[in-house]
Amino acid sequence: xxxxxxxxxxxxxxxxNGTAVHALRGIDLTVAKGEFVALIGPSxxxxxxxxxxxxxxxxxxxxxxTLDGHQVQGLSGGELARIRNEKVGFVFQSYNLLPxxxxxxxxxxxxxxxxxxRKERRERALALLEKVGIADKADKLPGTLSGGQRQRVAVARxxxxxxxxxxxxxxxxxxxxxxxxxxxxxxxxxxxxxxTLLLVTHDPSIAAQxxxxxxxxxxxxxxNEGAA
Amino acid sequence: MKTSGAFRERxxxxxxxxxxNLGRSVLQALGVLLGVASVLGGFSIxxxxxxxxDEMFVKMGGLDKLNVQPKAAVRDGRPTxxxxxxxxxxDEDATGGEGLKADAIHGVSRQKFARARVVSAYGDxxxxxxxxxxxxxPANGYEVVRGRAFSTSDTDSGxxxxxxxxxxxxxxxxxxxxxxxxxRIGDVPVTVIGLFEERVFRFREGQHNQFWWRxxxxxxxxxLVQRRMNGDAYRRLDRVTxxxxxxxxxxxxxxxxxxLLKANHRLQEDFRLDDVAARIRRRNSQGDVxxxxxxxxxxxxxxxxxxVNVNIQMAGLKERVREVGVKMAIGASGRExxxxxxxxxxxxxxxxxxxxxxxxxGFSWIITKSLGxxxxxxxxxxxxxxxxxxxxxxxFALYPAWKASRLSPMEALRYE
Ligand SMILES: Nc1ncnc2c1ncn2[C@@H]1O[C@H](COP(=O)(O)OP(=O)(O)OP(=O)(O)O)[C@@H](O)[C@H]1O
Ligand SMILES: [Mg+2]
Numbered sequence: 001x002x003x004x005x006x007x008x009x010x011x012x013x014x015x016x017n018g019t020a021v022h023a024l025r026g027i028d029l030t031v032a033k034g035e036f037v038a039l040i041g042p043s044x045x046x047x048x049x050x051x052x053x054x055x056x057x058x059x060x061x062x063x064x065x066t067l068d069g070h071q072v073q074g075l076s077g078g079e080l081a082r083i084r085n086e087k088v089g090f091v092f093q094s095y096n097l098l099p100x101x102x103x104x105x106x107x108x109x110x111x112x113x114x115x116x117x118r119k120e121r122r123e124r125a126l127a128l129l130e131k132v133g134i135a136d137k138a139d140k141l142p143g144t145l146s147g148g149q150r151q152r153v154a155v156a157r158x159x160x161x162x163x164x165x166x167x168x169x170x171x172x173x174x175x176x177x178x179x180x181x182x183x184x185x186x187x188x189x190x191x192x193x194x195x196t197l198l199l200v201t202h203d204p205s206i207a208a209q210x211x212x213x214x215x216x217x218x219x220x221x222x223x224n225e226g227a228a
Numbered sequence: 229m230k231t232s233g234a235f236r237e238r239x240x241x242x243x244x245x246x247x248x249n250l251g252r253s254v255l256q257a258l259g260v261l262l263g264v265a266s267v268l269g270g271f272s273i274x275x276x277x278x279x280x281x282d283e284m285f286v287k288m289g290g291l292d293k294l295n296v297q298p299k300a301a302v303r304d305g306r307p308t309x310x311x312x313x314x315x316x317x318x319d320e321d322a323t324g325g326e327g328l329k330a331d332a333i334h335g336v337s338r339q340k341f342a343r344a345r346v347v348s349a350y351g352d353x354x355x356x357x358x359x360x361x362x363x364x365x366p367a368n369g370y371e372v373v374r375g376r377a378f379s380t381s382d383t384d385s386g387x388x389x390x391x392x393x394x395x396x397x398x399x400x401x402x403x404x405x406x407x408x409x410x411x412r413i414g415d416v417p418v419t420v421i422g423l424f425e426e427r428v429f430r431f432r433e434g435q436h437n438q439f440w441w442r443x444x445x446x447x448x449x450x451x452l453v454q455r456r457m458n459g460d461a462y463r464r465l466d467r468v469t470x471x472x473x474x475x476x477x478x479x480x481x482x483x484x485x486x487x488l489l490k491a492n493h494r495l496q497e498d499f500r501l502d503d504v505a506a507r508i509r510r511r512n513s514q515g516d517v518x519x520x521x522x523x524x525x526x527x528x529x530x531x532x533x534x535x536v537n538v539n540i541q542m543a544g545l546k547e548r549v550r551e552v553g554v555k556m557a558i559g560a561s562g563r564e565x566x567x568x569x570x571x572x573x574x575x576x577x578x579x580x581x582x583x584x585x586x587x588x589x590g591f592s593w594i595i596t597k598s599l600g601x602x603x604x605x606x607x608x609x610x611x612x613x614x615x616x617x618x619x620x621x622x623x624f625a626l627y628p629a630w631k632a633s634r635l636s637p638m639e640a641l642r643y644e
Contacts, residue, residue, distance in 0.1 A: 057557060058638040078561045084637075085559020096554045096641070100248050101241075113559040118233045157558065 002069075004165050004196045005031035005054060010063035012049050012219075023049040024060070025219035031198060033164075036191040038210035039200045046219040047200045048169055054198065055088045055167045056080045068164040085113050089158025091168040095150040097142040103129065103153050104138040110160040128156040132186060148179030155186060159195075166190065168199045172206060184209060235571075242572040246579075249544070256540050257580030259533010260621060263526045264584025264613045265591060270522025271609035272592035280431060280601045284438070285508060287429050289369035292334075292475060294482055295502040296321065296468040296489070316464040317499055321492055322362070325470060325485050332481060335363035335471040340450040340464070342457045344414040348400040355396075357413060357446050359453030367471055370445070375407050375422030378449050386451035391422035393445035416456050418448060432600030475505050523612070530616060534624030541573070541628035552632055553640025562633040569629035570622075577621025581614055588613060 012024040023046045031037055041047050052058040053065065056072055059080075065072040068087050075083070089110075090096075097106050107125040116124070129135045132152040134145075142150055151171060158166055168187065172180035184206060191197050191211075199210060207213050215223035246253045285291050298317045319338070326336050340359035345352065361383050365372065372391060382389055390411060397406040397420075406420045424447075427439040454463040470485075472478050482501050489499050545552075552565055560568075589605060596603040 052638050055557070057641065058636070078563065081556065081559055081561035081564075084557060090557050092641075096550070096557070098551060098554060100244050109555070110558040112234060112237055113561075113564060115234070161559070 003030050003032050003066075004035075004068050005029060005198070006066040007054075007060075008064045010050070010053060010060045010065060012046070012053065012058070013061045023219055024053070027063070027216070027219075027221060029214065029221065029224075031165075031196065033196055034191075034194055035212060036187070036197045036210045037199070037212045037214055038207035039198060039214050039216065040202070040204070040207045041216040041222070043202075045216050047216060049219075050216065051167055051169050051198070051200055054165070055090055056083045081113075085110060086161055087164045089160070089163040089166045091151065091154045091158050091166070091171045093170040093173040095142070095147075095154050095174075097150060097153055097157075099142055102139050102141060103134070103145070106142065106153055107157045107160055110157060114161050124160065125156070128159055129153070131159075132156045146179070147175050148182060151175065151179075151183050152186065155183070155190075159190075164196060166195055166197045168197070170200055170202065172201070172203075180206075238568055238571040239575065241568060242575045245572050246576060252540060252544060253576060256533075256537045257576050257583065259529060259536055260577050260580030260617050261584040261587060263528075263530035263533055263620070264581040264617045265588040266529055267522060267526030267616060268585055268588030268605075268609050268613035269591040269595070270526070271519060271612065272588065272603065272605045273595050274518045274522070275606055275609065276592070276596045276601055276604040277599075279604045281511070282508075284429055284431065285504075287369050287427075287439075289367045290471070290473075291505045291508050292471055292473045292478075293367070293504040294470045294472060294478060294485070295504065296325070296470075296485070297466065297500050297502065298464070299498055299500040316462070316493075317468060318465060318492075319463055321489055321499075322465065322468045324488055324492065325468065328484050328488060329472075329477065329481050332472050332474055332477040333470050334473055335367050337362040337364035337367045337469045337471075338450050338465050339364065339467040339469075340453045340458075341466045342414075342453045344457060345412075346400065346446060347412040348409070350402050351400045353399065355446055356444075357448060357453060357457065359450035359457075360447050361450035363471065364447075364469075367469060369427070370442075371425045372422045373425040375420070377422060383449045383451055386449055386455045388416055388418040388452060388456075389421045389448065390418040391424060391445075391447045392420055393424045393443040393447075394426040395440070395443040396446050397423055413446070413448065414457055416452070418452075430600075434600055478503060478505060523616075526613070526616060527620075530620040534620050537573070537624050538627055541569075541625075542631070545628055545632055548632070549635060549640050549643040552635050553637055553643065556635070556637035557641060565635075566629045566633035569632050570625050573625030573629065574618075574621055577617055577625075581617040581621075584617065585610065585613060 007027055007029045010024055010027040011022070014021040014023055027050060039047050039050065049058075053060050054067070056067065059073065067083065070083060070087070072080070072083070098109070101109070104122065104125045107128055108121045111121045111124060126135060126138060129138055132155050134149050134152050137145060137149065142153065145153065171187070172183055175183060187197060187199065188209065201207050213223065213225045214221060296317060322336055322338050326333055338361035342357045342359065343354060344357050346355045360378075365377055375391070377391065378389065381387065390413070392400070392406055400406065400411055401409055407423060409420050411418050411420060424443070424445060427442040428437050429439045430436070431438055450465065470481070472481060482503060486501060490497060493499065555565060592605070593603050
């Protein structure tokens, strides 16, 4: 099976000499296409840092990373933006929708950056909203939606350019358990449809729903269960 | 060209941003607005003023004139024999000058003044008499409405005929038709053969007629004054005017004429040349100084506004760091972010300058209205005002947009 994520010796150091924080200290991780991986670990262990690097939001200090066949290290800011746009879909704990843009426009935006035409953009956005079950809210502003609904919009937006990898950093962290479970159900559905998912969580019961768990501590992989 | 309508989307996004932050946007647009208004307003007011002045000169017979007048050659002390023997400005000077550049000269007028007692059945006054010759009437914006102008034989023979301005006609023949009547100028009885049309010009609406004095004219052939009113055997003139429509030829002609006159006058410079067009140009260049002042105040407003804008933008950027981070996370490149911020700033500049153009026109309308002159706005003023605003808007938008585009997506997303 081809791998979506392949890293070797990833390290990340924040700051310089005196105040340096070694957030990652050598991560070797491989995620195959179609896997659903839960990333767990205590606060400050480096989960978000790893997510950022895997999502090409940030570059590692050292190590190599190949995303869906593309070498990431050494790419320019513009090239990274392109990879984020085409290969990665993000879902954040705090939704991170643009508050002044309508729901549909929020979903359309990644397609706009990809150069998709207006009409097709709109159609695809509506189809995605349909898929996550909130097609009726297309022209509303994010502020008028509940947390669970907002997170569904975020999922729709993440799927906009049919990414190779979906990254979710505590997507249920801000939701009550019922809506959290619903959103999680949505992720499982996406997994069943063949998407590759990597989900960061504190919650062991959520992690248990993934087919594979990776635990990091102090910037190192402590446990790697169910690896393919 | 991409067909995704990215520009349109940016414009839409910019518009949403502007509308959502109305207070901030208005503040930002204010600098542009004032700058544009001050440039356009200033230019329009000075253009209107200048155009009105030009209209006045056209009504006086045009600007394309070179006047020659006698001047005392001696300032202090006793005149030398040479100076005393000089004859002053004469007919020969006029004909000689005309011969210099016959094709460039579109008319020569001569004037000889006298003061005399003018007497009719109704009036008896001491008046200025204009002895005229050549193309005086058209060259000075006069027109004979009734009767006729002087014929060549009138001017050659010094015929005792007169043409009156409206005021003169009214003064000496208040009861009725002056045409054909007789008037005594000094000892010479003259016949009224023509009447000038009334000359009226008000620089500002409601002002008095600035041309009122021109209606006082009592015009006789210059030869009549020379022969019968001054007793001047040398037939001297008080003023010779050459009309030269080709202003480029004016300078060369003035030089040649000056040399010729000097030769005629035994090398005495007892005459003075007055290039009317040059004088007007000097006056106009005074207007240029005002233009520069208006321009400067506009530029200062734009620079001040620009600096304020940079500050507001930078403060606003703090609130928008997260938004930039989100956009970057979903695939916006730094370039895309830069374009977004620039679009916003330029749209704001465009809106601000539109309002500024309206304000500028309104402002100059009020000023010209209160001055009583017609408003005259040139396309060039619009272009200057708009161009400056666009240039400064662009310049001052660069820094915040560049700053925003250089944010790291990771840092931006973590920003609280
Ligand atoms: N931009 C940064 N500058 C300096 N230190 C940072 C930065 N980002 C993260 N860190 C540090 O790196 C370490 C890992 O942080 P990270 O956010 O990856 O942890 P995490 O596992 O996601 O924690 P949490 O579960 O609380 O979200 C922490 O010690 C954190 O303080
Ligand atoms: Mg985290």
